[in-house]
Amino acid sequence: RDTDTAPRFWRRRFLKIVPNYVIVWALAMLVFAAPLTDMTIGLLNLFMVQVWYPDFAINFGVNPAGWSLGVEAVFYLLFPVLFHWIKKIPARRLNLWVVAVVAGIVATPLLSTLLVPAGAMMPTEPDTSINQYFFSYILPLPRVLDFAL
Known part of the structure; x- marks a missing residue:
């Protein structure tokens, strides 16, 4: 949208992804991950920063598919800048x-x-x-x- 701003874009992405992600994280912790997962790994996964650590136990801890949302979060943070450059x-x-x-x-x-x-x-x-x-x-x-x- 030509009238869109980066904060509005980030807010929409946040509201679309994060609530569902947190619910799945909590369910995964309750159902199977908590007894096997160090709390640090759990928190890194909760905050979607597991993708910055070269350790499979961290990358795929709690919810193995969650790593892709950690990568996607970086994309969305960079999107306004990338879009600005690509439009040029x-x-x-x-x-x-x-x-x-x-x-x-x-x-x-x-x-x-x-x-x-x-x-x-x-x-x-x-x-x-x-x-x-x-x-x-x-x-x-x-x-x-x-x-x-």
């Missing part, structure tokens, strides 16, 4: 930008493999490093390319 791209150059963003998305796992030390491997994917997976898939900043596209 001339129409004749949009295709070039799309190709560049897709190239960045495709390059992210490769760069992660080249730049991030492997460390421990994932138990379910023995050829995949936990650290590299975190930096290319869970960490919000590389995922901003997906959102911008």
Whole structure:
């Protein structure tokens, strides 16, 4: 909306996502997670900041699908700035930008493999490093390319 403001946008996103998220978090804690989850991990998940820690127990604690909402929260915080920049791209150059963003998305796992030390491997994917997976898939900043596209 041309007359919209960033605070109004953030308020709408907050009211659409956070109440449901908190209810699901509380239910997950009551039903199964509380006895197995450290309270710090629970709180990191409640406040959707679990995506900033390279630890699967934190990323997927309480509600395993909640990590994606933590990433989405970062997208929504950045949206007004991204939208402002994207609107400035001339129409004749949009295709070039799309190709560049897709190239960045495709390059992210490769760069992660080249730049991030492997460390421990994932138990379910023995050829995949936990650290590299975190930096290319869970960490919000590389995922901003997906959102911008």
